[in-house]
Amino acid sequence: MIWADHAWILPAIPALAFLVLFAFGRFLPRGGDFISVGAALAVFVLFFFVLESHLDWLGAGLGGIRNVGTDWINFDSFIVRLGFTVDSIAIVMVFVVSTVALMVNLYSTNYLRHQGKPEPRYWWYFAVLSLFVAAMLTLVLADNLLLMFVAWEGVGLCSFLLIGFYYERRSAVEAAKKAFITTRLGDVGLFIGIILFWRATGSFQISDIIAAAEAGRVNDLPQVMGDGYLTLSTLMLFLGAAGKSAQVPFHVWLPDAMEGPTPVSALIHAATMVVAGVYLVARMLPVFEVAPGASNVVLVVGLTTALLAGIMALAQNDIKRVLAYSTVSQLGFMFVALGVGAVGIAMFHLLTHAFFKACLFLGAGSVIHMTGEQDARKLGGLWWRMPVTASTFIISAIALAGIPPLSGFFSKDEIFVATIGGANTLVALLLGVAAFLSALYMARLVFITFFGPPKDLAVIKRTREAPPTILIPLVFLTVLTFLVGFLAFDQVGAALGFPGGIGNYVYFPEPHDFHFSNSIAAVTGTISLFGVLTAWWFFWGRNSHRAKAVREFQPRLAAAVENKFYFDEAYQWGIDRAILPLARMVAWFDRMIVNDTGINAPADATRYVAYWLRYHVTGRIPDYALLMVIGIALAGGLAFLLRG
Amino acid sequence: MPPLDHILIVNAILFAIGVMGVLTRRNAVLILLSVELMLNAVSLNMVAFAVYGQVEFGNITGIVFAFFIIVIAAAEVALALGIVVRTFRNRATANVDEVNLLKW
Amino acid sequence: MEDGVTATQVVFWILAVVMLVSAIGVVTAGNIVYAALFFIAALAGVAGIYLILTVEFLALVQLLIYGSAVVILILFALMLTRARERPQALFGRTRPLGIAASLGLLAALIGGIVATTWTTPATSSAIQSVGLQTIGDAIFTIWIVPFIIVGVLLSIALDGAIMLASPDEDEI
Numbered sequence: 001m002i003w004a005d006h007a008w009i010l011p012a013i014p015a016l017a018f019l020v021l022f023a024f025g026r027f028l029p030r031g032g033d034f035i036s037v038g039a040a041l042a043v044f045v046l047f048f049f050v051l052e053s054h055l056d057w058l059g060a061g062l063g064g065i066r067n068v069g070t071d072w073i074n075f076d077s078f079i080v081r082l083g084f085t086v087d088s089i090a091i092v093m094v095f096v097v098s099t100v101a102l103m104v105n106l107y108s109t110n111y112l113r114h115q116g117k118p119e120p121r122y123w124w125y126f127a128v129l130s131l132f133v134a135a136m137l138t139l140v141l142a143d144n145l146l147l148m149f150v151a152w153e154g155v156g157l158c159s160f161l162l163i164g165f166y167y168e169r170r171s172a173v174e175a176a177k178k179a180f181i182t183t184r185l186g187d188v189g190l191f192i193g194i195i196l197f198w199r200a201t202g203s204f205q206i207s208d209i210i211a212a213a214e215a216g217r218v219n220d221l222p223q224v225m226g227d228g229y230l231t232l233s234t235l236m237l238f239l240g241a242a243g244k245s246a247q248v249p250f251h252v253w254l255p256d257a258m259e260g261p262t263p264v265s266a267l268i269h270a271a272t273m274v275v276a277g278v279y280l281v282a283r284m285l286p287v288f289e290v291a292p293g294a295s296n297v298v299l300v301v302g303l304t305t306a307l308l309a310g311i312m313a314l315a316q317n318d319i320k321r322v323l324a325y326s327t328v329s330q331l332g333f334m335f336v337a338l339g340v341g342a343v344g345i346a347m348f349h350l351l352t353h354a355f356f357k358a359c360l361f362l363g364a365g366s367v368i369h370m371t372g373e374q375d376a377r378k379l380g381g382l383w384w385r386m387p388v389t390a391s392t393f394i395i396s397a398i399a400l401a402g403i404p405p406l407s408g409f410f411s412k413d414e415i416f417v418a419t420i421g422g423a424n425t426l427v428a429l430l431l432g433v434a435a436f437l438s439a440l441y442m443a444r445l446v447f448i449t450f451f452g453p454p455k456d457l458a459v460i461k462r463t464r465e466a467p468p469t470i471l472i473p474l475v476f477l478t479v480l481t482f483l484v485g486f487l488a489f490d491q492v493g494a495a496l497g498f499p500g501g502i503g504n505y506v507y508f509p510e511p512h513d514f515h516f517s518n519s520i521a522a523v524t525g526t527i528s529l530f531g532v533l534t535a536w537w538f539f540w541g542r543n544s545h546r547a548k549a550v551r552e553f554q555p556r557l558a559a560a561v562e563n564k565f566y567f568d569e570a571y572q573w574g575i576d577r578a579i580l581p582l583a584r585m586v587a588w589f590d591r592m593i594v595n596d597t598g599i600n601a602p603a604d605a606t607r608y609v610a611y612w613l614r615y616h617v618t619g620r621i622p623d624y625a626l627l628m629v630i631g632i633a634l635a636g637g638l639a640f641l642l643r644g
Numbered sequence: 645m646p647p648l649d650h651i652l653i654v655n656a657i658l659f660a661i662g663v664m665g666v667l668t669r670r671n672a673v674l675i676l677l678s679v680e681l682m683l684n685a686v687s688l689n690m691v692a693f694a695v696y697g698q699v700e701f702g703n704i705t706g707i708v709f710a711f712f713i714i715v716i717a718a719a720e721v722a723l724a725l726g727i728v729v730r731t732f733r734n735r736a737t738a739n740v741d742e743v744n745l746l747k748w
Numbered sequence: 749m750e751d752g753v754t755a756t757q758v759v760f761w762i763l764a765v766v767m768l769v770s771a772i773g774v775v776t777a778g779n780i781v782y783a784a785l786f787f788i789a790a791l792a793g794v795a796g797i798y799l800i801l802t803v804e805f806l807a808l809v810q811l812l813i814y815g816s817a818v819v820i821l822i823l824f825a826l827m828l829t830r831a832r833e834r835p836q837a838l839f840g841r842t843r844p845l846g847i848a849a850s851l852g853l854l855a856a857l858i859g860g861i862v863a864t865t866w867t868t869p870a871t872s873s874a875i876q877s878v879g880l881q882t883i884g885d886a887i888f889t890i891w892i893v894p895f896i897i898v899g900v901l902l903s904i905a906l907d908g909a910i911m912l913a914s915p916d917e918d919e920i
Binding site: 660670676708715716723732733 | 764912
C-alpha cells in the first residue's frame with residue numbers, strides 16, 4: 001500500500017473520532033477521551049508510513065509531490081477537487097500536527113480534571129480537539145485553495161469553540177469572539193484572493209495557480225492592472241495568512257486567545273493553527289516570488305511583528321500572555337524567512353518552534369494546573385517544588401532564546417544566514433534586535449516564575465510536581481526540542497533517510513546545503529546570551545529594582561508597552577466611531593426599510609384585505625366550485641389565445 | 645371509424661355538461677352523478693387517445709388508465725355517499741348550499 | 749382518412765347524440781329518480797362508444813360496475829337521504845352563472861381541440877382491436893403494482909364508507 005496515495009486517511013481518522021464523540025461522547029466512560037487520544041495516536045503512527053513512502057519516491061527520483069483525490073464539485077467549467085497533496089512542506093506540517101496533537105491529547109486527559117474529576121463538557125473538549133486535528137490535517141494536505149479554505153475556516157471554528165470553552169467566564173466569550181472576528185477579517189481577504197486567482201486561471205489547484213503565475217498568466221483580462229492584479233491577489237492571500245498567524249495589525253487576538261484551556265493554547269495557538277498562515281505563504285511562495293513587491297510586504301510585516309511583539313512580551317506578567325506574544329514574534333521570524341524566499345528555513349523554524357513552544361505552553365499549563373495561579377508576579381521559586389516541569393520549561397526557553405546547541409539556535413541562525421544572503425543588512429540588524437528581545441523576555445519569564453524568592457508562600461506550599469500524564473508530553477517534547485535542531489545537518493538528515501538536511505528536503509527553487517557560518521553563529525549566540533544576561537541584570541530576584549528604575553525613568557513609554565502600544569484601544573475607538581455607527585445605519589435600514597416596509601407592509605396589507613374580505617365569503621361549496629370553473633375556463637382560454 | 649377530433653369534441657361536450665351539473669345542482673347526490681359524467685368523459689378521452697395512438701406508440705396505457713379510473717370511481721362513490729349520509733344525519737339536508745361552515 | 753361516411757361513423761353519432769341528450773337529462777331533470785335513469789342511459793352510451801373503439805373489455809366493465817353497482821349505490825343514497833319526501837328546489841341560486849361558466853369551459857376545450865392538428869390513422873384497418881388478453885397482460889405485468897394498490901384502496905374506501913355511514917355509538 002502506497003501510504004502517501006492514501007493520505008486522506010490521516011484527516012479521516014480524527015474526523016470519525018469527532019463524529020463518534022459528538023454523538024456518543026457524553027455517554028461514554030471517561031467522556032470518550034480515549035477515542036480522541038487513540039485517533040491522535042493512529043495519525044501519529046500512520047504519519048511515519050506516509051513519510052516512508054514519500055521518501056521512497058524522493059529516493060526513486062519520482063519527484064517529491066504526489067496528488068491524489070477525486071472531484072468534489074464538477075460542473076463543466078467549474079471543477080473543485082477533493083484532493084490531497086503530499087510533499088515535503090505538507091510532511092513537515094503533518095509531523096508537527098500529529099506529534100503535538102498526540103501530546104496535547106494525552107496531556108489534556110489530566111489537565112481537564114480537578115482532583116481527578118473531569119470538568120464539565122469534558123467530552124465536548126475532546127470532540128472539538130478531534131475536529132480540530134481533522135481540519136488542520138485537511139488544511140495542510142489540501143491540493144486546492146477552496147478545500148484549504150474550508151479547512152481553514154474549520155480550524156478557525158475549533159479555535160473559537162475552544163477559546164470559549166469556559167463560556168461561563170465573560171472574558172473567555174469576549175476573547176473567543178475577538179479571535180473569530182479578527183481572523184475573519186483576514187479570511188475575507190483570503191477568499192477574495194482565491195476568487196481573484198480563480199478568475200485569472202480558472203482553477204483552484206495550487207499547482208495550476210503557481211504554474212500560471214510563473215507563466216505570467218495571472219492578470220485581469222483587459223490588462224488594465226498589469227502585474228498589479230497578481231500582486232493584489234497575492235497580498236489578499238497574505239491578508240488571510242496574516243490574520244491567521246496573528247501578524248501586525250491582526251496580532252491582537254492571539255494573546256486574548258489564552259483564555260482557552262492551556263493545552264489548547266499549546267496545540268492551536270502555538271504549534272499548529274497559527275502557523276497555518278506561514279504554511280499558506282510557504283506553499284504559495286512561488287507566486288509571492290513572482291508578484292512584484294509581495295515578498296517585501298511579507299518581509300516588512302514579519303519584521304514589524306517580530307519586533308513589536310517582542311517588546312510587548314517584555315511587559316506582560318501573565319505566563320501565557322508572555323508566551324503568546326513570543327509566539328507572535330516567532331511567527332514574525334518565519335515570515336521574514338519567507339520574505340527572503342527561504343521556504344525551507346521558515347518551515348524549519350516552524351518545526352522547531354512548534355515543539356519548544358508547545359512544550360513551554362504545556363509547562364506553563366502544568367504550573368497553572370498545580371498552583372492555580374498564572375500571574376508570574378505571584379509565583380517565583382517554583383523550581384524546587386516542580387523540578388521536572390521547571391527543567392523542561394527552562395530547556396525549551398533556552399531553545400527559544402536561541403542558545404546553542406538547542407533547536408531554536410539552529411533555526412534562528414538559518415534565518416539570519418538567509419536574511420544576510422538576501423543582501424539586506426538593515427533587516428538582519430533589526431532581526432538581531434528581535435532575537436535579543438526573545439532571549440530577554442524568555443529569560444525574564446523563567447527568572448520570575450521559577451527562581452527568586454517565592455512571592456506567595458501559600459501557593460508554594462500547596463504546589464506539587466505534576467502527575468505523569470502531564471510530565472510525559474513535557475519530557476517528550478523537550479527531547480524533540482533537543483533533537484530536531486540537528487535536522488539542519490546533512491549528515492543527520494541522510495542518516496534518517498532524507499535527501500539531506502532540511503534545506504535539501506524543503507526548498508524553493510533549488511535545494512541548498514546547511515550553511516553553518518561560524519562568524520554568524522557566534523554573533524547570534526552572543527546576542528542570545530547577551531539577552532539572557534540582560535534579563536538577569538534586570539529581573540533576577542534581587543535585581544528587580546533595576547527594572548523598576550527603568551519603568552520610572554520613562555513612565556510614558558513603559559505604560560505604552562504595558563498597554564501593548566494601545567492597539568486594542570485604537571481598534572476599540574475605530575469600532576466605536578466608525579463601525580458601530582455604520583452598523584446602526586445598516587440595522588436601521590434593515591429594520592425600517594427592508595423589514596417594516598418591504599416585508600411587513602405587504603403582510604399587513606394582505607391581513608387587512610383578508611380581514612375585510614372574510615365577511616364576504618359565503619362558505620358554500622357551490623360558490624367555490626363556480627369560481628374554480630370560471631378560473632379554469634379563463635386560464636384555458638388564455639392558454640389557447642397565447643399559443644400563437 | 646370516426647375521426648379522433650369528433651370523439652374529442654363529443655367528450656368535451658360531455659365534460660362540460662358534467663361541469664354544468666356540478667355547478668347548478670343543489671343535491672349532493674346529483675352533484676355526484678355529474679362528477680361521474682365528467683369522469684366518464686375523461687376516461688373516454690384516454691381510450692380514444694390510446695386506440696388512435698396505438699399504431700404509432702404501441703401502448704395500451706390509456707385503456708389501463710380508463711380501467712383504473714372506473715375502479716377509483718367506484719371507491720369514490722362509496723366514500724362520497726357515506727359522507728352524504730353522514731351530512732344528512734347531522735344537518736338534516738343533502739343540499740350542499742345549506743352547508744356553509746367553510747368560512748370564518 | 750377514408751372518404752365518405754361509414755356505417756361506424758353513423759353508429760357513433762347516434763350513440764353520441766343519445767349519450768349527450770341523456771347527460772343533459774341528468775343535469776336538468778326535475779325529478780331525482782329520472783336523473784338517475786338518465787344517468788344509466790348516458791353510461792350505456794359511453795359503453796357503446798367503447799365498443800366502437802373496439803375495447804370490449806372496457807365496455808363490459810363499464811356496464812357491470814358503473815351501470816349496475818354504482819347506480820344502485822346512488823339510488824340507495826337517494827333513498828337514505830329521503831330526497832323525494834321533501835320536494836324542494838333542485839337548482840342553486842347561481843344556476844345562470846354556472847351554465848355560463850360551463851359553456852365558457854366548453855368553448856375553451858373545443859377551441860383547443862379544433863386548433864390542434866390530430867394525427868388520425870389513415871385507414872381503419874390500421875387500428876387493431878385491443879383484445880382482452882392484451883389488456884390482461886398489461887394489467888398483470890406492467891401495472892401489477894398499481895393494480896394491487898388500487899385493490900387495497902378499494903377495500904379501504906369501502907371500510908371508510910361503512911365507518912362514515914354507520915351511526916355513532918350514542919345514536920344507537
